[in-house]
Amino acid sequence: MPDSHDLSEAPRPAVAGVAKAGAGGPVSSKGAETSQPAVEFRNIDIAYGKFVAVRDFSLSIRKGSFVTLLGPSGCGKTTILRSIAGLVDISSGQIMIDGRRVDDIPIYKRNIGLVFQSYALFPHKTVFDNVAFGLKYRNVPKPEIARRVGQALDMVRLPGSEKKLPSQLSGGQQQRIALARAIVFEPQVLLLDEPLSALDANMREEMRVEIKKIQRETGITAIFVTHDQEEALSMSDRIVVMNAGSAEQIGAPQEVYDAPATAFVADFLGxxxxxxxxxxxxxxxxxxxxxxxxxxxxxxxxxxxxxxxxxxxxxxxxxxxxxxxxxxxxxxxxxxxxxxxxxxxxxxxxxxxxxxxxxxxxxxxxxxxxxxxxxxxxxxxxxxxxxxxxxxx
CATH class of the missing domain: 2.40.50.140 (Nucleic acid-binding proteins)
Structure with a gap:
């Protein structure tokens, strides 16, 4: 079974071959606009005994968009993210990826890339082996692995770092490697679980720009979890403001900020x-x-x-x-x-x-x-x- 940060069933096309999202919305490789949501949460509940962590949560995410789950600690945002990765079981409802139900299939059959807050790099493996891990598991030929790893490292602006160990890298560089590892095999969805919280303020701002740039360049659908309002406002196409396991408001950053739907949203956001x-x-x-x-x-x-x-x-x-x-x-x-x-x-x-x-x-x-x-x-x-x-x- 693969480790939890690259959860794909089969090899995917190279990073450079991903369709990009244009001004008119996401497009397929042939240029035709796609209407199938990339991800759908359909009335999901997640309970631990009598405690309901997520209640009747529904959300449709279009392909190529960047959606942020924002809220205070304990609001259910990370639980929702982990449920799509298969790290948390839902109690009821359905989770769909590209029209295919995934909540009832094993983790390793979900084509998901996951970037952790703690990087979760293998300390004894080189940068190359960290990034290539998911590709080796899928038996991708060595020349193709080398090509894809090189592309991914170029994309995160760390070319030539293949032989280094994680301990030889700064925190920001380690997070870039974690991002490269998550995108190298072309997941359908990229999940980012508070990936910037361990960085200092300057590096956090730089990585915000880099993550958003990479997401736009690849056209990948991204779901980002944070409690940082500035991150959510600056990076997102849509923000889901979470409160006590439910979506309090869903909308574009300016809409959520300028027209808060509830007192909670008004007080929490800004x-x-x-x-x-x-x-x-x-x-x-x-x-x-x-x-x-x-x-x-x-x-x-x-x-x-x-x-x-x-x-x-x-x-x-x-x-x-x-x-x-x-x-x-x-x-x-x-x-x-x-x-x-x-x-x-x-x-x-x-x-x-x-x-x-x-x-x-x-x-x-x-x-x-x-x-x-x-x-x-x-x-x-x-x-x-x-x-x-x-x-x-």
């Missing part, structure tokens, strides 16, 4: 300002009296009755310091200042035991603690949640 209030005027634009005692005007997708309890969600980046030219103005006092180079984060007390965070570019002097400040935002810069924490639509 740490939005969530200002509780009561509708004081139902006519457009809707006026909301905040618990802090100040009134703001917002755009509501539908009429709201006066007295309705709502939450105004506004991102820190949407707030302007000075409030010039904006339709809403909140007055307060700076509680803390965090300098970030080109911008600063201000925590501002707006009264009534309420505070608001602004992430604003530095144009002149940095505001100091205790200074008075006006913060502004426009009526269409925010999202309204109802008293149940659901986006009003």
């Amino acid at each position: 740490k939005a300002n969530m200002l509780a209030g009561t509708v004081s005027r139902s006519e457009a634009p809707t006026s909301v009296m905040l618990a802090a005692g100040q009134t703001v005007n917002v755009i509501s997708p539908r009429p709201l009755a006066s007295g309705s309890k709502v939450t105004v969600v506004v991102r820190p980046q949407k707030l302007s310091v000075g409030a010039a030219g904006t339709s809403n103005r909140l007055s307060g006092r700076v509680v803390s200042t965090s300098y970030l180079g080109g911008s600063a984060i201000y925590e501002v007390d707006i009264g009534g035991s309420s505070s608001i965070r602004a992430n604003a570019p530095i144009n002149g002097q940095i505001l100091r603690e205790g200074e008075s400040v006006d913060l502004g935002f426009d009526a269409d810069d925010c999202v309204l949640l109802d008293d149940g924490g659901q986006r009003i639509s």
Whole structure:
């Protein structure tokens, strides 16, 4: 039985022969657009005794796309990833790859590439042997193995490293080797289980770019697991925000960030300002009296009755310091200042035991603690949640 990071049934074409995803969507090698989803989760449940780790999870992933499962620890994202690899059994539902059910077949018959957080390289094997491991298991001829390993190492920008041992490589280089090993045999799906969390900040940013570039070049379908919001926003075609074993929201990065569907998504993704209030005027634009005692005007997708309890969600980046030219103005006092180079984060007390965070570019002097400040935002810069924490639509 093969080891768990290259789970393929048979040899595949060389890396260079993969169809690429163009601007119009994934294409086959003949250029015809494909409609068959690469991966489908159909109402899967995963339980350990009485504990349900994943509940009624469904997701369709198109070929050649990069999808991220994002959420806090214990939300079920890694469990879902491991279920498609065959490392976790599902309790009910179905998992499909290219229209073929795979949850009921052995691990080694699933054409999956898996990159671990811990690299999982064989310390006693050379780089060449690590990358070639899955190909040797499939009895690929030696000249073909050498060609494919060379291509994979070129792709991860580590040519000439074939004779080195993992201990002779940096953490970032080891992760590149793990990636090369996962893609060398042309898996149908590439699974990435928090592969960047062990790297330092600079290397993490570099590897984000590299992984995304390689995924685009090969056209491979990738499922990425992370709790890092910046990784999810910068790398993904779609983000699945997970909470307590369920998908809280699924959408493009900008959609999920700018239009959070629930209070959980708003708070987890980007740490939005969530200002509780009561509708004081139902006519457009809707006026909301905040618990802090100040009134703001917002755009509501539908009429709201006066007295309705709502939450105004506004991102820190949407707030302007000075409030010039904006339709809403909140007055307060700076509680803390965090300098970030080109911008600063201000925590501002707006009264009534309420505070608001602004992430604003530095144009002149940095505001100091205790200074008075006006913060502004426009009526269409925010999202309204109802008293149940659901986006009003």
